[in-house]
Amino acid sequence: MPKLSLKPQRWAFIEILLIIGVALIPLFMTFPYRVNIFLSWEGAYRISEGQMPYKDFGMPLGYGFWIVPALFFKIFGPQLITLVKAQVFLNILAGLSFASILKTLEVRPGIRLLSVLVFVISYSFSNFWPWYNHTVIVYELAGLSFLLRGLFMEQKLSRWLFMTVAAFFLFLSFFTKQDGGGMALLIALALVMYNSIVTRRWLDIPVFILLYTAIAVLMIRPLGSGFSYWFNHGQAPHNSRFDPYDIFTEVMTFSVWIKAYFLLVVFSVAAGVSNFRIWLTDRKQVLFTLLTLGILTEAAIFQITSYTPPDNNIFFHAFAFAFIASMLCHKLDMNADSGRFVSLGSLLVLLWWSGTYWKYFDRITERLFPHHTTDQVAVVGGENVVSRHNYMIVKPDTTFTDEPVGKWIFSPLPVFKKIYMPASTVNGINRVMQLPVVQSKKEGLQVLNMTELTPLAAAMPYRLETGPDYPLWYHLGVGMFNRQLNEFEKKVKAHHYDLVMYEYAPSLNNFYPFALRDVLKENYQLVDTFLAPRRPTNAVIEIYINK
Template identity: 40%
Template structure:
């Protein structure tokens, strides 16, 4: 052996790697290769499945305000037409999917969780599809999907309109980006039509996020008009959106639609209060402002290319889209403050924009680098899955155990009632429902007329009775009903129009007039109070009063 060959052999033995395998050495070939795009997609879907389907495994406490989700879906399930037969301070887009799941699985509370499984899956698919349009690498998409699931999906296991509106928005934005960045021909028309429908449904779910969705779509299509020097896509979208508005609103316009649909007009209160924006944005919003800072710096760096950056649709729209989402998150944390984490979708968009602009000399698709990334992204959000682990190992949900420690009430699963199976209720609440069912007016009267101003809306199925029409569905005074409606209820009470009334009193230190106390005063004067029992609400300080006609 020559001296040069001997030296090369010694170097290989000491270094453990040849020139073409600088970071792998004698590692087996199946470890050297990175995961393929298909394999990464499979991992994504496994992550999505875990986060979407795991809520079906839990027994849950009776969720605050879930009664609104149930009743809105149940009324549509029965065929009642919103605004015509009952009034709402918003559109009915939110209740369409839960109503569909009521038709499939029955009008039960857990059908709402099944509906949320579907909604969460749609949100994940829409999110990753948007990233693919921006040519984000498969590894970055996988990590971003994990961030999206940890920061946003995991918190939404019951449907709620402040979440559903964002899902409609993501779908609408995907289908408006699709013809701008990819499709052509008839697919362009179909995509813009479906986007217009989803934009309308987002507005008809929650006005603030829905209006911002419309503005973002119009901005994207205006940009496309400038680049392509043709307004065809913009005009097509506007045509579909106008037609959709007419199709949905024209049949209900005559039913005092503008009075109920809250866009800040009297007697509704506007949420665009400057002080609130300063309080939240200046006082808090640390991560939003951090991602905003990094995004702006990256955009300024790209803007040095001048017109080349502006004309690169993928790069420019990726930057604009991220910026728009971050600004929206800052706005809706003020205008849609319940639940308090409704804007947390921004984490995933901020993460993907920042991470996709980092340059690595290592291949992140190799399993050991990918595993390291997954571990540290998960470690970033330990609080989420740690709470879920506690839920799994606990004998009762943490919220239920906490209430039992703070108040002299015992909770158990409400197995007696089909609509509330797998839900924890206080034993006194369960006994109260049984006492209602045992009343003579309930057992002996057909087509009983019930005014149900309580959170036990699913009693409509359990007793059963048909929810009353020609009245608001939601009774929060100053939000969904006003003095005019309160006076109308009192007139009906004085005229003994109801066979049975359930009225829930909530302490004013928790919320004022969630159910109008003036109506309760009228009931005390004109109806018999049969009994009262604990409401399904935490903290356990609210009570439901059961009234019947005076004999």
């Protein structure tokens, strides 16, 4: 096979070009309103306005997730599309961190390039919007990349400097989401402990733990006493999401990819190692193995503790692919840096992960290969037609009028630029903006916005409520608890608010507290109702004003 005559700098350039190129694609697109993106927006908006977490608002997570979006709000303004720009940066950081990890572990350039392609296609490409279940992994990858670089440095101060940066990102991961961040710390500790045993640099272990602890203290101490109530470490009224029964059930019943990769990793090591005593002293190979097994274990647990959306844990594919491909090519003595290998490998990877991008080409193929579908139970005057499109009869839910995404429209409000929503939602927002209470009270408007339309705080505008006991979001049992619900009920009964926007989502377990809706009906006047910007549109937004 002809070998690619590329210098290391050229390989790195191609990787960076691939990472940045894929990450920039969302900047040229428009988007439907994203479910749950209201939470990303409000946390970033509050912090960008100078509010302090746990003093001005409370949440069961750390504030790591909102740091980058808040910074982008300060630079580009609080439009929803700014969140996409923030995610572009996070995707670039994730891709560069992953590539750095593989480079430190001396993965062959051809395999490294293919692994980066797997990473950006399988994991980054589908993440257009920032979400904490993704950001926690981004910070973890950044921390692990600095940690691995540091472990191979001979000079003590340089090594500890890299470990300091690694400890910062790893704590930021924990301060974004406790489950992923906690497992990231365990993986890091395993890597540091193994490296210390082999190199006999015993001081690295307490130094790393001390650095991590010091950074934690520096970031937590200024937050005040409210932190201990809001931050979920399994204490009442919070609920711990770590359930051993659920984890064992999920792993043993499903998790086919994770178990298959685990088997292949073990087989690859067994087949590729002739002397395990010598292999145990090969730091890069053992660290690569520990890291891959750690990532697979994390993915198995992460799918339980962070169950929505269901593909949160697919970051493991790229690590498993890189390890198995490296071991296989080494064992078979394949030229992984040849042009033929990289070209064929790229085509196969694109075929493997075609589901992530094919939907964007589906409209073209539908025109090239027209097909006929029917949802009829019986064809009048002919035979009953049964196909994959209608073999099941689905009775429509008449509770809500669904609006297909293809019929969604754009809002004229700048904060919703490039974001389309159901026509019912857009028209409803326009009516709310024209309400006399909104038009007459430009200053001092008291609003309770229990909907997914949080950007209206900047569009009206109105001042967000603050306080150490005020929740960032209103999911009862997750983002707020009975104590906060009681306070909202008191305020509604006292007619504290000029305007209340409440989202009724009957299929979701108190996504917005059902009990408050009853209190609203007794004390406020319902003046409007329209669809919430969800897919499918299975929730409505109700507008209440003072009687």
